[in-house]
Amino acid sequence: MLFPTPNRRALALLSILLPLVLAAVWLALTSGPLAPVPVTVAVVEERAIAPALFGIGTIEARYRYRIGPTVAGRVRRVEVQVGDRVHAGQLLGEMDPVDLDERVAAQDAALRRAEAGVAAARAQVTDARARLEFAGAQVRRYEQLLQARTASEDTVEARRQEAQVAEAGLATALANLESAEQDLLRVRAEREALARQRGNLRLLAPVDGLVVARDAEPGSTVVAGQAVVELVDPATLWIDARFDQLGSGGLRAGLEARIALRSRPSETLAGSVLRVEPQADAVTEELRAKIAFARLPEPLPRLGELAEVTLALASQPPAPALPNAALQWRDGQLGVWRLVDAGPRFAAIETGLRDLDGWVQIGAGLTGGDRVVLYSQAPLRPGRSVKIVEAIPGVLR
């Protein structure tokens, strides 16, 4: 069969059919399995990696003071509200003294009675002393009379005996005074003890701090050791942070930290690792560390607020590095698609340090200046034809 002689009609038919066939061929070559895969290229470059760790934690107070009574009792009044700033020694609240005030009044009366007893004993001593002096004077006078032979021996003896009785009376009075004074001391000490007990019912702030909890209201009964008011020292806020155990080898005290609070995510606060807890969490597979703020932000972060912590580990010397998007897993090996003349070829590599921005140091397998596939539109096969583009089609910027 011969092709018809070209004429106007044949040309018109061809002008419609030929573009159609060409379009079909073009589509087969550009969108089918024969089409080259668009890829972008990354060049292995020497780069200093600053690895970093990322963890999350909550704001906690280093010191938390739980103020409560030492004996069971009823709360009489609570003087502070949550959020109040208090200073050391300030009255926070008071327990109900029950009968303590009355016992103090009784002790006061007993004290006054003891004081009166002491005064009475003193008066008795004065009295006894006066009697003794008089008796002594009588003895001396009758002894002179005896020498003058105007008084009998018998009379003098009687005066001497009176003086001895007076002496004994003084001793008795002095002993009474001592007893009364000791009694006064005892009563005073007892009064003091009651006053101490009374003072112990007053709940005082041990430090300057912030009231974070008011656990019992007036009228409620609390047991010994149960907190009525909780204080924290706001100057000692820190972050109880948790880091995935995977890749947290460099975690140690003193590392610089950047802190972002959940309530203020765009604001970066400075801090540092205060200590790494010796005990890791076995269930959640995390390490724990305490992060201290360099300067406390204003307003104060809330206790228990979520915080993101990024730790910068020491920067390492430059080494060949690649973005981690270039690394792929193939046939049980980690590697990259190297771009050689014949097309992409898979090359196994070893990786070193990595940072949070997605850079990975290449331990072996590549050298600086090697060109590798960074992004591809489809999975690659060895020898698959590729087309190098600036960005993979369809990616929204």
Add this chain to the structure above:
Amino acid sequence: MISLAGRDILHGWGKYVFTGMGLGLLIGVTLSMAGIYRGMVDDAAVLLDNSGADLWVVQQDTLGPYAEPSSLYDDLYRGILTLPGVAQAANVTYLTMQVRPAGDAARERRAMVVGVVPGGFGEPGQPRFLVAGRRLTRGHYEAVADLSTGFRLGEQVRIRRHLYRVVGLTRRNVSSGGDPMVFIPLKDAQEAQFLKDNDAIIQQRHRTAVNPLFNRPGQPEVLEAVLAAQTQSTSVNAVLVRLDAGADPDRVAADIRRWKRLGVYTRAEMNEILQAKLIATSARQIFMFLVILSLVSAAIVAFIIYTLTLGKIREIAILKLIGTRNRTIAAMILQQAIGLGLIGFVVGKTAATFWAPVFPKYVLLLPSDAARGLLVVVLICALASLFAIRTALRVDPAEAIGG
């Protein structure tokens, strides 16, 4: 000898070409329908490919993690790693849910949120390749999204109560239902799915500690006992296992099934689950429609060729009158029919290729399907022309002179 068919086509080429194009659009729809069916099957296959796993370890007696819910303790992978033949084992969670960019609820997308262990490169479960950005490096609040979600690099998306920054984009990472995947760190995904993440555990500890029932003054051991009782492992949906080169998947699977008493599926079994159980009904639905569409197309092709032939019955009568052999007339009709089919096929294939990317779900136009389609089109055209040829040969030459 001149080509009778060519001359005839040239005589009324406009009608011929436009008939072919109309036929082509019909063929294009049929090819697209085949592409939709293939795309559905491919979505399931690509899900397995992208997971990069040789074995899926799931809850006993479930068809998890894609076809049925499955829940495993997340420390089981350690035991699986010790088995001979196992190279890698990684926890993974899958949850299909609505994901929306922060502050732009209108661009909400249905997506399959995949929780993977961050920091690794191409471990099982991770996206195989990226088209922009980087892989997950932080343990929390980062996401790698599929292109078809429409999310941009650097954008923040909300999944449950947390915001995630899109740090990387990938392509053709879809669930078996065709929903695009969003990869987030495992611990965040566990929180999104089970709400029993580390935060929850620690908060539960606090909660217990402030409860005076458990935290009794003078009896600190009560609190410790209660905390110990509350400490339980969190869950994942599956453990993806990659085997050593040369390890026998069936043997390792049998080991895990026997000694760990867990459900295990090899790639072939998982493929069977996805194809035969998960997408079976909808795929059969599409396939049924494809069959009907093919039959309708074939019928229409036959009618067109038959009417085209009937349209020039007078000319055929003249040909017979001047003594043209039957063979020549039959060849003319056959050539025209096949030509029509070829034009239709080229137009249809081109049209299908052009409109395939516009479909919201993946349309896979396989070259083998195209070849098969071409063969079927030519066959149908040849068959259809048989009727036309039969009519043409029966025509009475007298009709040419108006008899």
